[in-house]
Amino acid sequence: MMFGMQIGVVAVILNVVFNMAKEVLKTKDVVNAIILVGAFLAGFVFKLNIILIIVVAGLLGFFNNMWKVKRGGV
Numbered sequence: 001m002m003f004g005m006q007i008g009v010v011a012v013i014l015n016v017v018f019n020m021a022k023e024v025l026k027t028k029d030v031v032n033a034i035i036l037v038g039a040f041l042a043g044f045v046f047k048l049n050i051i052l053i054i055v056v057a058g059l060l061g062f063f064n065n066m067w068k069v070k071r072g073g074v
Contacts, residue, residue, distance in 0.1 A: 031064045 039057045042048045
């Protein structure tokens, strides 16, 4: 039973990742693409804690957006 739930969770996560990647590629924002790839590598390759990945990616995204606003790009 748990194996079936794990497959469902993986399917939902993959769906979200593909949708996010599609949106990042549409906007052609290099920094967001680097954050997306870096978060994947941190979790999948380096096996870092998911909470740490979320916090760091969120902060990087926040500072990226603040930088864009300051430049007048948003």
